[in-house]
Amino acid sequence: MDKMITLWKFNDVLSLSYKIDSVSIVFLIAIVVLFACSGVYSIYYMKEKENLKRYYIVYMLLFFVLCAMSCAGNLFTFYLNYELMTLTSAPLVMHEQTIEARLAGFKYLIYSLMGAYCVLFGFYVLNKYCVSLDFTYGGTLNMAAVSEHQGLVLTAVFLMILGFGVKAGMWPFHSWLTSAHPIAVSPASAVLSGVIVKAGAVGIIRVVFFLAGKDFIDGTWVKMAWMVLILLTILMGSTLAFFEPVLKKRLAYSTISQVSYILFGLVTMTDVAYKGAMLQFIAHAFAKCALFLMAGLMIKISGSVYVKDLKGIGRKYPLLLWCFTICSLSMIGIPPTGGFIAKWYLIEGSLNSDYYNFPWSGPMFLLLSALLTAGYLLPIVLRGFFPGEEFEDNNIEKIKIPAYVYVSVIVLTAMAVLVGICPGIFVGGGM
């Protein structure tokens, strides 16, 4: 499992090499399941759209690039695939080719490239101060070289966190998410929110835990600054989702906040919280992908992008809304879904850490965010099932949804629950 496969070697730094480790596996599971499900879903959803050939080619390319990225064995390979991922996913955002779609796509590209350049700077610095750029848990920093230039290396690491954070929707460079998600076609936003956003988180894991090493970051200003950014993001995402009337935008804000849960687990830098981060990673991937797919269906059914028009949708589509309910519960963190177990470990980890006031502020932000999550997701569910006495379901037309679409959504939902019931499958034994 630890064997590194090198495809091409230019010099010691620039070599394409691949390796599978614990992070890759989690990421790979998410990618494969998500792409399979939203691919099946696309067959139905994209039926009436144009340029299908382009869509599927780009979709498969993106799948390939993501798989390559998740197995990357060193920083160069990772960075290369990371950039390729940005470029291949942009056409999915712009697929509709309207003015808004193109603008959103450009915004996505510009933010992502800006982030990538921050990473590139860090790349140069780390190249000088690391023994090798191969990913090894615990870090590869050359401590003797670093000791004189600690400030520089810390800055570089922080810039890399910030750069990868652009993809992960970390404040302040999160706003591409809320532009790109509502515009992109539903399977594309599902993939965006499910794995591409997580690619940023994986990047941060690689840098912090596999190159710089958490002992190097722990207790420095980088941790402090990073933590503040994450806590802000968590609260901001949930609050704005709470006030957002457009369904897909609400889910996009929710992604901002939920992906920061993963980073929350990373910044805590305890083993338990790391486990929580990995569980949140996979549970959120499944649940949010399913939510976006269902949002696409709901918009098709109700003919409106607003949440308020989804009243009574559970009367005609009970199965759909049940899946939505379970995924929402996972988002909030209600047992027995994956989100609950993840949150349990995250809070436990942060309560065990003794860094500044983090044992108190961390859980409080998480719980406040969970409360807001309940506030923005549950009303959709509750009003969907209980629209009220006077409700007449005329505005909801009955369209025929083929069984395979349901299967794709149910598989994702079931996976989200499976993460909750048997977390040991996903984050290794000994749980």
Next chain:
Amino acid sequence: MNSLFGFGVSFALDGFKILYMAVSLFAWTMCLIFAPRYLGKEKHQGRFYVFSIITLIATLGVFAAGDLFTLFMFFETMSFASYVWVAQEENEKALKAADTYMAVAVIGGLVLLMGILLLYTNVGTLDLASLKEACATGGKYGKGRLYAAAFCMFFGFSAKAGAFPIHIWLPKAHPVAPAPASALLSGVLTKTGIYGIMIVSFYIFEGDALWGCFVLAIGLTTMVLGALLALFSIDIKRTLACSSVSQIGFIIVGIAVSVLLSEEGKMARYGTLLHMVNHTFVKICVFLVAGVIYQNVHKLDLNSIRGFGKNKPFLAVSFALGALSLAGVPGFLGFLSKTGMHEALLEIGGVLGSKLLLKSVECLFLFSGGCTLCYMLKLFVCVFVERNEDEKVMAGYLEKKPYMGMLQRAAVIIPSICVLALGIIISIKDEYTFYALHVLKGSFISIAIGIFLYFAMVRLLLMDKRYLDMWPKWLDLEEKVYKPFFGTFSTHVLGFEMRILDNMIDSTVVFLRKTMYKDLPLKEKNYEGTIFTHLFGHTVDVVNAKLKHEEVKYDYEHKMALKSMERQENVSLAKRSLSFGLILACLGVFLMLFFILYIVYLR
């Protein structure tokens, strides 16, 4: 089941758990055999039964759980599944109440989770069997964190139990839920919250005076507040809901007393336990009676249902038995339980420190007991003794027609007979003599207060031929305090600041594009040539005009402009030519040469 849910699920049983699992099963049986006729031809009956069963399983799970993790999982399932009960009717009121219920359930659940995690990180175990020993040392992070944990857990559990200040869901949810559901909500679901409070109090803070006093204060407030609210309400189910709040207050006081008395608190525990069982049975009986009224009249306010129970002795007897037991009249289970708590209450003077405090606590206890009798009497007299003002309606009530089914009769009478039977059996079997004069004194004082209150307050102040609606709207904590406060906070403070944060980068971009990177509009040239030619030519023109005393003509300006354009053309021609480039290149070469010479020779 070690790796299930990552944490393992465990179950353990002891006397209390088995007792309450049996009581829950009994309660569910009664309510489910009552339900079919009550629901009649209503829509969406299927979901009512399905979610009742899910809630039953979850409730049994809460009582059977062997550790707090398992307990929490079942507790949350129970909270969410029981939402359907409250929202079942789907009218506007029901949905609003259901929203309140959900909000309290979610907030309570999250705070409870925080409490459990604080406890876990502090003492390292959640197993109920080993919790007591682990907490005795104060844990890894000290007693402060233990208090924080216990406080959070208390909040979470009391949200379900209905203790002040989060009792808000009870008076709203009970009237709108179907009667069997209200009976279960009040009779059993609140007890899961009480069970949690017992865990916190008995496992973590056995004998801790500070904790005991805190719980005592909450219990007393809940008890008195619930009793007073029940007096003012003229909706039968809301009265019963407020009564639940009050009785929960009694139970919490009982828990507080047992915490304060620690080892000697056997009597208090006994009384508390009996009162829990008593309350469950009574509430099932009286809520189902209210259900019978509702299924016939479809109204709940006292003025409309007044006189319904005339000529219905079966219903009257069942209700009376329940009401008397709740009020603690000798002979019933309620008398034993209240006496037990009262006797124990008299012994906490040593902990409280002052005699006056003890006396006032006792007074509140007896007063609330009196209120219990008073509002139950009010309901009984209204429904079963008085006649309706509207004679036509009264005639309808007096008509002989089937008003309840056989199964419903069983569901109503069995619990009320149980409280009487249990009251008699336990008082005979138990070694403690309940029927001694000094023991009966408390009960008699309470009954006297109740009767006095009924005639002084209900008949005089709250009635003017009709029952007056004196429900204190200003006491609605949710509408008056929570919603305005959190609403303002979330929209104006949180929402506003977060919006600023959200738009920071985007608005910076927009700002820059509007200022520094603005697309400059193409200037329309209103004159030819350059500024220099314009100024110079214009001056010449003006001077020329002044000298010749003529009007200003743009002669020279035009000529200058033409000249400058010609020059510009020449310059640009020259600039574009090869020779100009060569000249520049030569210049460059020369300059470089000089520079090299300067460096080589002159330095």
